Amino acid sequence: xxxxxxxxxxxxxxxxxxxxxxxxxxxxxxxxxxxxxxxxxxxxxxxxxxxxxxxxxxxxxxxxxxxxxxxxxxxxxxxxxxxxxxxxxxxxxxxxxxxxxxxxxxxxxxxxxxxxxxxxxxxxxxxxxxxxxxxxxxxxxxxxxxxxxxxxxxxxxxxxxxxxxxxxxxxxxxxxxxxxxxxxxxxxxxxxxxxxxxxxxxxxxxxxxxxxxxxxxxxxxxxxxxxxxxxxxxxxxxxxxxxxxxxxxxxxxxxxxxxxxxxxxxxxxxxxxxxxxxxxxxxxxxxxxxxxxxxxxxxxxxxxxxxxxxxxxxxxxxxxxxxxxxxxxxxxxxxxxxxxxxxxxxxxxxxxxxxxxxxxxxxxxxxxxxxxxxxxxxxxxxxxxxxxxxxxxxxxxxxxxxxxxxxxxxxxxxxxxxxxxxxxxxxxxxxxxxxxxxxxxxxxxxxxxxxxxxxxxxxxxxxxxxxxxxxxxxxxxxxxxxxxxxxxxxxxxxxxxxxxxxxxxxxxxxxxxxxxxxxxxxxxxxxxxxxxxxxxxxxxxxxxxxxxxxxxxxxxxxxxxxxxxxxxxxxxxxxxxxxxxxxxxxxxxxxxxxxxxxxxxxx
Numbered sequence: 163x164x165x166x167x168x169x170x171x172x173x174x175x176x177x178x179x180x181x182x183x184x185x186x187x188x189x190x191x192x193x194x195x196x197x198x199x200x201x202x203x204x205x206x207x208x209x210x211x212x213x214x215x216x217x218x219x220x221x222x223x224x225x226x227x228x229x230x231x232x233x234x235x236x237x238x239x240x241x242x243x244x245x246x247x248x249x250x251x252x253x254x255x256x257x258x259x260x261x262x263x264x265x266x267x268x269x270x271x272x273x274x275x276x277x278x279x280x281x282x283x284x285x286x287x288x289x290x291x292x293x294x295x296x297x298x299x300x301x302x303x304x305x306x307x308x309x310x311x312x313x314x315x316x317x318x319x320x321x322x323x324x325x326x327x328x329x330x331x332x333x334x335x336x337x338x339x340x341x342x343x344x345x346x347x348x349x350x351x352x353x354x355x356x357x358x359x360x361x362x363x364x365x366x367x368x369x370x371x372x373x374x375x376x377x378x379x380x381x382x383x384x385x386x387x388x389x390x391x392x393x394x395x396x397x398x399x400x401x402x403x404x405x406x407x408x409x410x411x412x413x414x415x416x417x418x419x420x421x422x423x424x425x426x427x428x429x430x431x432x433x434x435x436x437x438x439x440x441x442x443x444x445x446x447x448x449x450x451x452x453x454x455x456x457x458x459x460x461x462x463x464x465x466x467x468x469x470x471x472x473x474x475x476x477x478x479x480x481x482x483x484x485x486x487x488x489x490x491x492x493x494x495x496x497x498x499x500x501x502x503x504x505x506x507x508x509x510x511x512x513x514x515x516x517x518x519x520x521x522x523x524x525x526x527x528x529x530x531x532x533x534x535x536x537x538x539x540x541x542x543x544x545x546x547x548x549x550x551x552x553x554x555x556x557x558x559x560x561x562x563x564x565x566x567x568x569x570x571x572x573x574x575x576x577x578x579x580x581x582x583x584x585x586x587x588x589x590x591x592x593x594x595x596x597x598x599x600x601x602x603x604x605x606x607x608x609x610x611x612x613x614x615x616x617x618x619x620x621x622x623x624x625x626x627x628x629x630x631x632x633x634x635x636x637x638x639x640x641x642x643x644x645x646x647x648x649x650x651x652x653x654x655x656x657x658x659x660x661x662x663x664x665x666x667x668x669x670x671x672x673x674x675x676x677x678x679x680x681x682x683x684x685x686x687x688x689x690x691x692x693x694x695x696x697x698x699x700x701x702x703x704x705x706x707x708x709x710x711x712x713x714x715x716x717x718x719x720x721x722x723x724x725x726x727x728x729x730x731x732x733x734x735x736x737x738x739x740x741x742x743x744x745x746x747x748x749x750x751x752x753x754x755x756x757x758x759x760x761x762x763x764x765x
Contacts, residue, residue: 165310166320169501171394189515196520199291203300204522274630277443299526302513311512313441313503321441325450327500328434329457330492331397335427336461337468338404338485339367342420343577344469344592345478352478353413357720361578362417365716367424368574372709374428375702376546382433383698384536385529388507389437392429394497400426401489408482423485431458431705436698440503445625448617452683456606459679463602466577470596548696549703552762558692559700559762561749562685563707565742569647569678570708571715572735576671578719583658583667583728598668605672609679613639633691633764634753637746640684644746646677651736655729681746692753692763 167173168185177185188194288307292300304312313321346360353360382392400423407419438450468488469481502508506529513527552559576599584590584598616639624631653670689704690697723731749756757763 166323166499166501169390170496170498171390171500172497173501174390187512187515189512189519194519196516197289197305199289200300200516200525203292203294204520204524206294274444274625277445295531298524299531300522300524301528302509302516302525304509311508313505313508314443316441324441324500324503325438325453327492327496328430328437329454331393331496332430332434332454332457333461333464334485334488334492335371335400335430336458337465337488338423338427338461339364339371340462340465340574340577341469341481341484342367343466344473344596345481347592348473348478349413349416353416355413358717359413361716361720363420364577365713366417366421368709368716369713370421370424370709371428371431372706372713374425375432375705378429379432379436379698379702380544382429382436382504384533385504385506385510385527386533388502388504389433389440390500390502392433393500396426396429397489397493397496401486401493404482404486404489408479408486428705432702434458435701437503440505445622448621448683448687449614451686452610452613452617455683455686456610456679459675459682460603460606462574462577463599463606463675466592466599467596471593474592544696544699549699552693552696552700553703553707556756556760556762558749558753558756558760559689561745562689563704565745566682566685566704567707567711568738568742569681571711572647572651572739573675573678574712575715575719575735578716579723579728579732582720582723584664587658587660588664598664601668601672602675605675606679608672608676609683612676613680613683630691632754633688633757634750636687636691637684637750637753640681640746641750643677643680643684644743647674647681648736648739648743650674650677651732651739655732655736658728658732681742688753692757694764696762 164185168177168187173185182190286307290303290306290309292303294300308315310316316324342364346357346364349355349360349363350357378392378396381387382389403419403422403426407416407423410416410419434454435451438454439447442450469484472480472484506527510527510529513525513530516525517523553563554560580595580598584595590598621636650670650673653673654667655670657666657670686701689700693700719731722734725731726734
């Protein structure tokens with residue numbers, strides 16, 4: 163527990179105030195001994211050879227140990243590092259802002275192979291030999307294969323606690339979007355605005371948390387910053403800013419504050435998945451991602467339920483106060499119990515402590531060397547320009563962005579169409595309309611059961627037996643589920659009628675939401691597998707595209723349904739979803755050919 167608090171934001175503040183005399187790291191405690199392999203590396207004359215112990219020394223490994231798989235793996239990894247840094251130019255070319263699992267790219271066969279072997283060796287506490295670069299730097303690494311500083315080595319309860327808090331953080335921010343919808347009627351009356359204007363506080367919130375990842379995702383990937391400073395700073399500001407939002411006395415002020423709320427809450431969207439990736443291996447990551455995505459998926463749906471019964475009694479501000487009450491406890495827990503998970507940041511700070519301990523400036527983290535040559539313009543290009551370029555030039559990414567944006571926009575149009583259906587047609591009050599949104603929670607649970615069963619009974623055993631198949635193999639569940647949103651929307655469209663029981667239309671929305679959940683899981687795995695070098699930027703840009711269209715949908719949905727009616731308006735949305743069916747099958751059929759022609763994808 164002390165280690166968790168020490169690495170959490172509160173622990174880092176305590177360390178700063180006490181000048182590192184409290185909550186010390188092992189390197190700061192009296193009697194700490196530098197690992198022998200580091201002493202050997204510092205004293206060695208050779209600058210580009212793997213550091214190994216003398217087989218004749220008293221501490222040498224046996225012949226059987228030298229042939230141990232992890233030692234072979236270590237020599238393989240270190241040799242690759244040395245071979246790739248024979249010159250300064252080569253070094254600069256091979257370094258990136260983030261390194262994880264020995265510098266392999268995520269979602270690749272190489273990453274899978276490394277993780278398989280290390281998962282076995284973590285139980286044996288085998289020393290990890292440091293390496294030298296061509297210019298004489300010693301690259302600081304984890305000391306042993308089971309080093310507790312490595313997030314991959316954390317116990318299951320510790321990782322589950324961190325994952326749970328990230329999910330709660332995500333839920334708090336996402337529920338803060340639609341929790342406002344119960345207040346729109348009173349907003350129209352209090353501020354004397356129309357229905358479209360009254361929807362702006364929701365629309366701007368959604369737009370802002372799509373813009374935020376373009377800024378915060380690159381920041382969290384910088385080793386000097388890491389994940390936690392971004393989380394702690396922005397979420398604290400989000401929580402504090404929620405107070406004046408609830409006290410706002412002008413409509414213009416409400417709009418500005420809601421936009422800032424969404425923007426400051428967006429790091430959960432920008433970085434939550436990266437935190438899961440820091441902790442979980444390639445085989446376990448899909449489970450963690452499923453639950454994290456479900457928190458984001460259910461947040462908006464449960465927002466109207468949380469505020470629906472209270473707002474008619476307590477007033478429109480009550481829904482905004484609920485954001486404070488949800489966020490404040492989660493913020494306190496995160497400040498206390500969410501440690502840093504970014505491996506580059508962890509190793510960078512360890513390198514700094516070792517330099518202070520030994521006085522030797524040759525001890526450096528690999529990310530420090532990379533940062534010397536990192537230009538702000540390059541970060542901006544990777545975050546803003548490169549995703550747009552890939553979207554315009556690569557049909558697969560263009561389809562993923564367009565389709566996911568349409569599905570997300572339809573999802574947010576529910577907040578406009580439900581009051582038109584269940585109020586006038588079935589006599590539901592605001593609170594009861596909020597209860598209808600529980601069907602999305604039910605759908606999410608069904609989606610989780612379906613997708614995790616697919617992972618557990620088929621996909622994970624198949625990967626363990628045959629390795630990673632072609633990327634299109636991950637789209638197989640989506641080929642079936644992609645029909646679901648179309649079917650669900652048409653059921654809703656033509657059963658939303660006073661002469662038909664309300665449960666029929668709810669079933670349609672449940673089918674839509676459950677199958678869309680599975681489709682999202684599939685395409686959000688396909689993208690990083692096909693474009694591992696640009697995965698973070700592509701996810702940030704996808705967030706922006708989805709949120710932008712969802713923002714527009716919130717504003718055009720009510721006029722659309724007013725002019726076309728619910729049946730024809732929702733049928734139009736169902737027709738647009740038919741394009742997704744065609745696109746998904748075309749992507750599955752031609753994906754390999756598209757990737758072969760793309761200069762961005764992994765063939």
